[in-house]
Amino acid sequence: MCRLLGYLGSPVQIDQLLCQPKNSLVVQAYQPKEMELALMNADGFGIGWYHPEKETFPYTYKQITPIWSDLNLTQISRYVEASCWLGYVRSATPGLAVDLSNCQPFTSEGLSLSRPLLFTHNGYIDQFRKTLYRPIRLSLNDDVYLHIHGTTDSEHIFALILHQLYTQPKLSLVQAVETALNQLSDIAQAAGNVFFCANIVISDGQQLVASRFASNAKAPSLYWLENDPNYPDAVIIASEPLFEGNWKRCPEQSIIRVGEDGTVNTYQVAPRCYS
Template identity: 25%
Template sequence: MCRHLAYVGPEEPIGRLVVAPPHGLYRQSWAPRHQRYGTVNADGFGVGWYAGGDPVPARYRRAGPVWADQSFADLARVVRTGALLAAVRDATLSGADAEAAAAPFASGVWLFSHNGAVAGWPASLARVAGTLPPEDLLALEARNDSALVWALVLARLRAGDDPGRALAETVTEVAAAAPASRLNLLLTDGAGVTATTWGDTLWYLRRPGGGTVVASEPYDDDPHWQKVPDRTLLAASGTDVLLTPLKDPGGDALANALASPKEPRT
């Protein structure tokens, strides 16, 4: 299990969102408060951000723990952005992918993170992986479940799906193939944030100065943090947040909910 966070809003130093909060993502790398699976997020971290009007985000990723990277501390202190996605990766089985396995994954304007695990990986998704074009499989950044889930999402985005449908249909497809999976997904294009809850925690905060934070857990004790129910699709733009229920695979409610999203949660 990992922890992740996305933000869209007025420009802020990266460190004000990731490092400075008393229970921010930086501290969650060794002392998360709401993490149910795993305890130390020390097997890599990353941050992607949008700057200077460039629609394509920059990324900084490393294979080690965020607290050991002094270069990141300097970068986070001085770089400002109006949108970012950051993640710390749970301690897991060793592998050769190093920082390539650390979120955020990226393509074009998109940044993506997966907080969770695919049950029975990799055998459980062999059939699902076969639906992707061979070139997409060969282009995977890493040989882990999150990279494949990202490939499934990206294929839908490239086919013209909006972000909400791309995430929702990927979640239900993977959950049907591997029912015990935890699939909290996070996606941004620098203008909005789309996320799912499926097996773990997610919260959001409308910030008083404008903008919205979506995170695995609150980074401080502000009473305005709102918990997102499990099996929910979240879409945030500015301070508008829409929550739509996700149903288990095989039902018709998902299609109906995507066609008629709920009003913003208050």
């Protein structure tokens, strides 16, 4: 399990949200308040951001050390100013390696999509290597299959979304996420009703799309905050509130979209029926 953070709005220095708040992502790494299946998030961290003016692939900075021990992060996050960025701290799923290839955010760099993507995931697939590792890979087209560099359940969930966008270019990002979640549910059901959690924050640099979703399990916490007095033209999505404010809890089995103009829409994912 992990803790996630996404921002879309007027440009800010990343450290204002990553490091400075009372319950910043740095604090959530060693003292999370709402994480039930682990005590700490000390197996690495990452940030990813889009250039506020240039159309380029997003930039990432990742490490496999605890976020609080990285002396460079405070300098980098204070230097980088971005209007769209993601962050995460990792608590590795048992049995999955702690190395840079497994460190988020993941990107779509190398694939021909309409817009480059950043992706983070908080959750797990039960006994992933034994249950859904092979079925997920069998469902992917060749280019997306070859795009997987690590071994995590998180990257394979990202691959399901990439597969939808790659094979159906007209899908919106919300549609691709919903279709991928439904596909994951179908694969899990066919493999013996495997349970999983899939809290996601994904972006193409112009919008944020997030999910709070689980199958046969309780979904991890996820919140959003819009037009806070300190961030009047922004929306923040986070696993836990970073500071006092009018945070709203994302409903379970839902997808939230933050548009380029800051408009927030939520969508319920229709339950799957299996006979």
